[in-house]
Amino acid sequence: MALTCRIAVLALSCLFAPPMLVQAQDVTAADAALNAANAKAGPRVTPAKTIPVPTNLGPAAAALIAAPYGQPAWNAVPATPDAWRARVKMLADAALPDLAKAREMLGVTIEPTVIGGVKGFILTPKTIPEAHRNQLIINVHGGGYVDGPGESGTLEAMLMAAYGGYKVIEFDYRMPPDAPYPAAMDDAMAVWKAALAMNDPSRMAIVGSSTGGGMTLAMILRAKAEGLRLPAAIAAGTPWADLTETGDSYKTNEWVDNVLVRYRGYLAEAALLYANGHDLKDPQLSPIYGDFHGFPPTILTTGTRDLFLSNTVRTHRKLRQAGVPAVLQVFEGMSHAQYLFDPAAPETKEAITEIAAFLDQYLAK
Amino acid sequence: MALTCRIAVLALSCLFAPPMLVQAQDVTAADAALNAANAKAGPRVTPAKTIPVPTNLGPAAAALIAAPYGQPAWNAVPATPDAWRARVKMLADAALPDLAKAREMLGVTIEPTVIGGVKGFILTPKTIPEAHRNQLIINVHGGGYVDGPGESGTLEAMLMAAYGGYKVIEFDYRMPPDAPYPAAMDDAMAVWKAALAMNDPSRMAIVGSSTGGGMTLAMILRAKAEGLRLPAAIAAGTPWADLTETGDSYKTNEWVDNVLVRYRGYLAEAALLYANGHDLKDPQLSPIYGDFHGFPPTILTTGTRDLFLSNTVRTHRKLRQAGVPAVLQVFEGMSHAQYLFDPAAPETKEAITEIAAFLDQYLAK
Numbered sequence: 001m002a003l004t005c006r007i008a009v010l011a012l013s014c015l016f017a018p019p020m021l022v023q024a025q026d027v028t029a030a031d032a033a034l035n036a037a038n039a040k041a042g043p044r045v046t047p048a049k050t051i052p053v054p055t056n057l058g059p060a061a062a063a064l065i066a067a068p069y070g071q072p073a074w075n076a077v078p079a080t081p082d083a084w085r086a087r088v089k090m091l092a093d094a095a096l097p098d099l100a101k102a103r104e105m106l107g108v109t110i111e112p113t114v115i116g117g118v119k120g121f122i123l124t125p126k127t128i129p130e131a132h133r134n135q136l137i138i139n140v141h142g143g144g145y146v147d148g149p150g151e152s153g154t155l156e157a158m159l160m161a162a163y164g165g166y167k168v169i170e171f172d173y174r175m176p177p178d179a180p181y182p183a184a185m186d187d188a189m190a191v192w193k194a195a196l197a198m199n200d201p202s203r204m205a206i207v208g209s210s211t212g213g214g215m216t217l218a219m220i221l222r223a224k225a226e227g228l229r230l231p232a233a234i235a236a237g238t239p240w241a242d243l244t245e246t247g248d249s250y251k252t253n254e255w256v257d258n259v260l261v262r263y264r265g266y267l268a269e270a271a272l273l274y275a276n277g278h279d280l281k282d283p284q285l286s287p288i289y290g291d292f293h294g295f296p297p298t299i300l301t302t303g304t305r306d307l308f309l310s311n312t313v314r315t316h317r318k319l320r321q322a323g324v325p326a327v328l329q330v331f332e333g334m335s336h337a338q339y340l341f342d343p344a345a346p347e348t349k350e351a352i353t354e355i356a357a358f359l360d361q362y363l364a365k
Numbered sequence: 366m367a368l369t370c371r372i373a374v375l376a377l378s379c380l381f382a383p384p385m386l387v388q389a390q391d392v393t394a395a396d397a398a399l400n401a402a403n404a405k406a407g408p409r410v411t412p413a414k415t416i417p418v419p420t421n422l423g424p425a426a427a428a429l430i431a432a433p434y435g436q437p438a439w440n441a442v443p444a445t446p447d448a449w450r451a452r453v454k455m456l457a458d459a460a461l462p463d464l465a466k467a468r469e470m471l472g473v474t475i476e477p478t479v480i481g482g483v484k485g486f487i488l489t490p491k492t493i494p495e496a497h498r499n500q501l502i503i504n505v506h507g508g509g510y511v512d513g514p515g516e517s518g519t520l521e522a523m524l525m526a527a528y529g530g531y532k533v534i535e536f537d538y539r540m541p542p543d544a545p546y547p548a549a550m551d552d553a554m555a556v557w558k559a560a561l562a563m564n565d566p567s568r569m570a571i572v573g574s575s576t577g578g579g580m581t582l583a584m585i586l587r588a589k590a591e592g593l594r595l596p597a598a599i600a601a602g603t604p605w606a607d608l609t610e611t612g613d614s615y616k617t618n619e620w621v622d623n624v625l626v627r628y629r630g631y632l633a634e635a636a637l638l639y640a641n642g643h644d645l646k647d648p649q650l651s652p653i654y655g656d657f658h659g660f661p662p663t664i665l666t667t668g669t670r671d672l673f674l675s676n677t678v679r680t681h682r683k684l685r686q687a688g689v690p691a692v693l694q695v696f697e698g699m700s701h702a703q704y705l706f707d708p709a710a711p712e713t714k715e716a717i718t719e720i721a722a723f724l725d726q727y728l729a730k
Contacts, residue, residue: 027440031440034620035434035438035440038433038434038620038623039433039434040433041428041431041432041433042418042431043415043416043417043418043431044414044415044416044620044621044623045413045414045415045416045620046413046414046415046416046619046620046621047413047620048410048411048412048413049409049410049411049616049619049620050408050409050410050411051408051409051410051411051613051616051617052408052616053407053408054611054612054613055611056611056612056679063406065613066406066407066408067406068403068404068405068406069400069403069404073400075392075396075400246419246420246421247419247421247697248416248419248430248669248670248697248698249669251414251416251417252416252617252618252621252669252670253617254411254414255399255403255409255410255411255412255414256409256411256617258403258409261403304613304614304617304674304675304678305613305617309669309695310669310697310698313669313695313696313697314421314697316694316695317694317696317697317715320694320715320719321715327692327693328692328693328694328695329681329682329685329693330674330678330681330693330695331678331682332612332613332675332678332679332682333613333675350682350685350686354685
């Protein structure tokens, strides 16, 4: 019999392998142990890895993917409300010079506004294409329900103005530790009601990523519940659709995503801080548990290394199951929301241009 | 200074962390080592993991995801042409009873045919909806360019007939070790030319997964080059778009995907056996290197654990960059082509129904 099993621990796969097969590749003891560990139904056992930076991408994407884990570290969690406030302020202050530089590069202007009693910003591109003159984008910033206050939350709004050619209003919803749930959603709905008084919803979209993506979905759920008119379309980038650690990529992309790294730590603590005792599976906090029937057409964006890959594809599938026109784009090698991180990267322009092209199909002129 | 770093190896992240932060989570020595290893730009260093079976899916999907590594093992590679033939025959023979049972369950009939001089099968559902009566699906089976001969290659064709409601022709292209590249592509083109003589291409689609997805893309490239008319739309499921180990998920999903497991072993050997000395980056072998301008509308399907996740999303992005209407669906937790594996799974019906709904947008009646 030609059966060739180089090491004893491979016995199980030898049992299944037909006798005419031989091992064309050397099998190391480590490989054999992994084969044995995965020879029965159950959890998947995977080894420690060193995952190279992809060689098939441009320098900007490669730099984002190669970047060290984001700081503050995933496990650096403030212990007191004051420590949270200090963290938020530090990150917000650090973002402002880069945002100013990017606006300059992209020809986007920013001015403060108040909408529905909520402070915000109007982002305007150098020129607005004729087809977009009467349209308005409402942007919901991300940041784990704690980060991104004030002007520091205007990254995506700026990109939508620059690469989408839209007038964009970004708003500064209240956040914990000062104002936990439902303050952020109350502000978001006040903004949407004010937007409905400013423009026809057929000419408006709501756009947000990460926490902003989750809030965008929660806004539609609440607008449906309150009988409000809905936007013509929405864009939910890598939405935090599930605040519990449910979804396969919370595990498969754990330690792989260099932005969020893990659920445990900052993310889990931010979820609890925001929820303030509310059930994390309440659809207003985790919109994946809501009813997506009647949602506006939706475009979703994520990356293959995104800790929220599953949040995104679960949202996509659930929208499609509800008959909603919904499309998905997944960027090679990208971690959480990295399609927004480098305003000059071709992938950023591509992601936003795709979102705008999708919105153009559904927004009235 | 309130700086709290519990273990010395965390020094680097302490440098970046503002002093008001403390570690809210215990940091183990292993966590700290990973933080340190990922504190500089470069490859990502990830730990050994035990990845649970997702709890948010139905029993059929959970069973597919929980399943042990596929057999024969990824590293069981035949050493001789006769050993390849024996392996192929063993797997093909094993598939036939399950396919017969599934046809019975789904009400699909099968009959042999010859198209363009190539043997094949016609798969017909119990009833064909009025809108599909004049349409024809050409299916290209998968199997790493070596597996899936004869009736054993009719899984996807059967599902397209059952859940799509189409008449489907699947064909038995020649494969190595007897007939390496370009025999398979020559047969595929002979079939497409014969199909063009049978029906108008506006009423036809080409559909294939894995190797069949890669061949579907290569058929469009070659049809363009030969000036042939193109199908109205195509469906390329988790296409083997790149026969080299290029694409991030070859690494991120290595050992995670329980179907293919790794590039090294069977896959790499099958690629070389098929290529028979040709450059693996020739667009006829790795269509990702071809020009996608002018492609028909395309739907792509994959799963979050798929070793070919990157093959699929790279194809999607490249199609979109070429202005092709192209949509992507990604199934939660699924490994390579598992959306086809269980004919009774709701996810299988969902994947195929989505593909059919996409084709319906573009095929003439």
